[in-house]
Amino acid sequence: MDIVCGLYAVGEALPTEHTLAAQWNVSRTAVREGLAILLGKGLIEARKKAGTLVTQRARWHLLDSQVLFWMRLADPDETYIRSLFELRLTIEPQAAGLAARRRTDQDLIRLQKAFDIMSDDRRTEETARRAEIQFHRALMAAAGNPMLLPLADSIEAAVVWANSYKTRRNISVRTSLDEHRMILDAVFRHDDAQARWGTETLIRSTLALTSPRPAPSAARGTADARIACHA
Template sequence: MGKTERIHQAIARTLGTAILAGQHKPGDSFEGEIEQALALGVSRTPYREAIRILVAKGLLESRPKAGTHVTPRARWNLLDPDVLAWTFAGEPDAGFVTGLFELRGIIEPAAAALAAQRRTPAQIDAMRASLDAMARHGLASDAGQAADQQFHLSILEATHNDALASLASSVGAAVGLTTRFKQRYHALPRDPLPDHIAVFEGIAAGDSAQARRAMEELLRLALADMAVVRA
């Protein structure tokens, strides 16, 4: 079963990446299950499971008699961690990247301000440990990137707001994917660690205004970095 699971997830990734890259347009049919499975070199069972995954993520719609079709983009669950990963597997649209940072700009500065009011000593320690790991490993490494993600997740957790914490998987995926994307063709244009330290200092000091401003600046500079590496 583990092998089958890996196969259908790989198929979902292949098809999902193709849909997100525009190789399959909204309204396009995904009929011919047998032929599609044969083309991919798999049996019908994992192919069907892959289609179910894509339906659950809003990329496909399957209805009796109408068949299976690519849905309009407005219905895609673009913040699903898998969908985000499939988007960044190719060349994400510049407008989408900007929109993702705009969304983070709404969520994360407010979360940093709340975290400054509500963080516990243990959460401050967790943030400090993430910063130490980022400094030790660097953001060019998997370990450094994981520490970066954990820093942002710790801030959401420190809000003690379940609704905000529920966004952790999407925010964490966005942080990791944009960091890796920035290094796909070039080294990081600058060291973002000082930006993270400024956010931490605001939260640790219990200064909501400082924490909010620092997070806004962190995101502004991160988006500017994206423009540099895509130029």
């Protein structure tokens, strides 16, 4: 998390295994295992005589589910959020169009169930937020293309971040029910053009609602990052 939060600069060496083990009160074996995970996800590299160094973000496996999770916890910056939504705009409307053409009855049942939970006023906001995630995962699955499924984590990351933003500002997840209903109806009718348009409308309206965010000062940004990373 410290790396994702920017507490270690690109090219900066991490503390030694002994120091990290003492800092986190774990064994050196656990530290090595953790470093191996970070190495495998592209966040660090090992160099002789230089130690373990933080790599540039361009080398990170940004679509890895765990990296996406870390980025979300670290209160990502404007560039990352915009990139995430641009990726979503590229992928999800096309997936929705495929879903409209290929969906099965079981796909439709899953979409309808998620939508019903989202729209039920008796449900808590947290339950509605989880249902929205399930709706979008079901939409990706209904596309019937296994190559799209690994990208579902990036869609979920964008949905979760947007919902977190709404929660902080007391905006109900149910504000997007009309767009979700439009997508569901289009998939039901096998209307691929309407499914694509409805999904793009939803994504653009969500992006407009959640941006721009005021940029924190450098000093405050560093302090907030430290709080977020060690909360």
